[in-house]
Amino acid sequence: NPAAIRLVNEQIQRAHQRAVDALLDIKICDPAMGSGHFLVEAVDYLTDRVIRVVNQYPQDDPVLAMLERIRKTVFAEMERQGIEINPARLDDTSLLMRVVMKRCIYGVDVNEMAVELAKVSLWLHSFTIGAPLSFLDHHLRCGDSLIGAMARGVQKEFLGELTLFGSPFEGVLTAAKTMQEISLSSDATIADVENSANLYDFFEQAARKYKRVLDIYLMQFFGFKAAGEFLLLFGSEAINVSLDKLGKDHRQLFQDHEKFHGEKKIFHWDLEFPEVFIDLEQTAWREDAGFDAVIGNPPYVDVTADKYYNQSYSAASSRNLYSYMLERSGVVCRAGSMLGMIVPMSLVCSDRMSILRDWFKSNYANIQIANFGIRPAKIFPDVDQRVTILVARKKKESAETTKVFATRLNRWRDGEEQTMIANLSFSDITKLPAQFGWAKLFRQEKRVSDYLGKDWNFYLHTIGRYWLKAYDFEPTYLEASGKSGRSSTLVELSAQSEEIGKVIIALVNSSLFFWYWILYGDEFHLTPEEVKAFPFTYDKGHKSIYKKLAQAADELMKDYKEHSVLKRGKYPTGTITYQEFYPRQSKPIIDRIDDLLGMIYGLEIDEVECVKKYDLQFRTDEEE
Incomplete structure (x- = not known):
């Protein structure tokens, strides 16, 4: 029966085509x-x-x-x-x-x-x-x-x-x-x-x-x-x-x-x-319209959010092309599709990107975030940029639960890249920031911001890298003319009293705060907002500990000065002389500060030891 044979052959051909498709x-x-x-x-x-x-x-x-x-x-x-x-x-x-x-x-x-x-x-x-x-x-x-x-x-x-x-x-x-x-x-x-x-x-x-x-x-x-x-x-x-x-x-x-x-x-x-x-068979827009996967490394460029961007992007206020590119990628991919992008680490730690993070949680069900520093080695040797590799699955329906998994900020030395990547460890951070870090820290009812005022000034160094620094003095900074000035990376803050100010100085210089900053920050900038947001309640029951912390802060400032050197740097405006510090030389004092902070926050001895050793193998005194 030629007709039957032809029909069978057509069915086989269609089945083959479906398999190829x-x-x-x-x-x-x-x-x-x-x-x-x-x-x-x-x-x-x-x-x-x-x-x-x-x-x-x-x-x-x-x-x-x-x-x-x-x-x-x-x-x-x-x-x-x-x-x-x-x-x-x-x-x-x-x-x-x-x-x-x-x-x-x-x-x-x-x-x-x-x-x-x-x-x-x-x-x-x-x-x-x-x-x-x-x-x-x-x-x-x-x-x-x-x-x-x-x-x-x-x-x-x-x-x-x-x-x-x-x-x-x-x-x-x-x-x-x-x-x-x-x-x-x-x-x-x-x-x-x-x-x-x-x-x-x-x-x-x-x-x-x-x-x-x-x-x-x-x-x-x-x-x-x-x-x-x-x-x-x-x-x-x-x-x-x-x-x-x-x-x-x-x-x-x-x-x-x-x-x-x-x-x-x-x-x-x-x-x-x-x-x-477009669904060619149904002559209509596809219900599952979009790409199965969107990948890439979008440009990292700050822009002005004009009328078009404000109208077209939920995260327009983030004002960066990579943010808009992530959102556009979400629009042109189908439900259940995958997204894989390399973006700046500001995605996970910048206040400006909070609206983009909220958008992700609304549209993606499974989000994996791997974070990479640039010291002592870089994931991309020619790129001086802390990056996040983002992999996420778009929700199949709006009611689907969102789960977020992230690595720590990964550091490694040259030649260790493959080992580091092979051992990436992801933790469920879906409930952050409500339960960010140790619950023992976040039981505190107040924050450092509650104790800032106008009575006692201190200084915050806003570049972090390996060590975070706050001072009760203004470091030496001489302009080309020999006139005293202030580095653009130094910010002046005020506390409600001298004792509270010195306790905050001790806190900022501690390894406990460094651990907190690595979780929240971008491994480079230390902002006043990050200091202000740190959990801290000035409890009169800890009066004796505060006194010891203030004394330790005094010792630390003296030690910083003794180990400091004056350096010169050439800039377009001329040669600048500045005071450089080496906190690792003062590590024993910083360790004592962490011991005292452990008492205030109710940390166990092994928890304090973990904090004191956190990333220590990478924390050099380089101030590059």
Whole structure:
């Protein structure tokens, strides 16, 4: 029965395609890809995992069958050209790498040169004898990942429609099918690559009018008053409106649009990568729209939160591009997807980033945070930046419970990186900061801030590194002219009394406070706010201990001075002479201070000893 045989063959073919899709329908994106290093690693990782799976079931495996078809096509093309190649050079791994690169990998960068370099990185890494360079323009795009509108949201706001079929955005469906066709092409021959390029040109032409409407939608946030009026006036006709129907203001809007789009490098995610956001079978926006994983190392740049950022980002007040990039990544990835980013450690310890942390807790269910210092060694040798490697899973539903796990601030010496990474230990910190640190500390009803006043001045050194320092004197600081001055890293505070002030000085110089600061701080800056927030209650029952702490503070100040040296440093303003201290030389006095603080906070002897030895192997006297 030919009809029955044909039906069975079609069912087998569909089953094979479903099997291929199950393995290769993974979508990984780097929204700030630079020259593509993360994407190259992603290609290797995904290729390796797929090869492991298919090698477990080699008999009639549809992926291996697909690779064999590509191999035969390449051989046939080489034979047509009279070129002989070694069959071993077209192994399954090499061919699969090309498929993964073209089908599964997405990247965006605002710099056109970076986009071209990313293509070169991937081409060099996946170079296959006999096969042409794959077409990558469809998935490696130039644009500003942070500035753009989602077509689905604009469609709902102005048109009240959620389906694509029969709507003004129906043409997007055709574009999505075109982009999918490009992704599925093997590019085994030059003709295949040329066809991919032609399909991409068709997509760009078809999507232009839709992108224009979204550009105009954005323009209202950048001072173009006519933009909002235009969309309200034309509604669903905005996509196909002709220039002869426009008044003077709206005609000017169209002219301004081209310049606006080019200067801002607008990037509308669901129109640039439509196959990620559109369900081709249901002709509707995908319910599981978005990438399966977003990875990268976004730029760390402070910015001014203008109207657009304030409107578009929950964490706009954090005022840093990496913060906005994290939030955008959360928007363009699907529920249950994974996020992996390298960001500054300010994510976990800066007050300014608290709103971003709250956003993460609302949107992600499983958050893992690994923190890395820069002394004595760095995780990235050429980057003088304390970093956090963040891995998180997006919630599948809003009610899902959030769990947060973090490492300590990791330190290591050169050559110990692999051992340190292999032994990373994560602790559940979900309930922090309410139960941050020892409960014995946080039983205190008050904070240091409750005992600051105007009666007795002392000084705080706001650069931490290995030792934290507070003084009852102002360290020597001579300007180039010989005139006495004050270092910009010295802050003056006041306590309610001399005794309380000296107790606070002892506290700040202690290893107990250093432990607290490593948990809360950024391993570099010591802010007055961190000192003020430390748990401390001035209990009259500890009067004798306070007296001993004040005496220990006096001894410490004297010892600091005795071990200090005057150094000179050259700066643009001239040569500065400053007093440098070596706290490690005063460690016995600091240990006595910790013993006394242990009595106040009710710490056990072994707990105090742990504090005194905390990170001691890395705490040198270097003041670099």
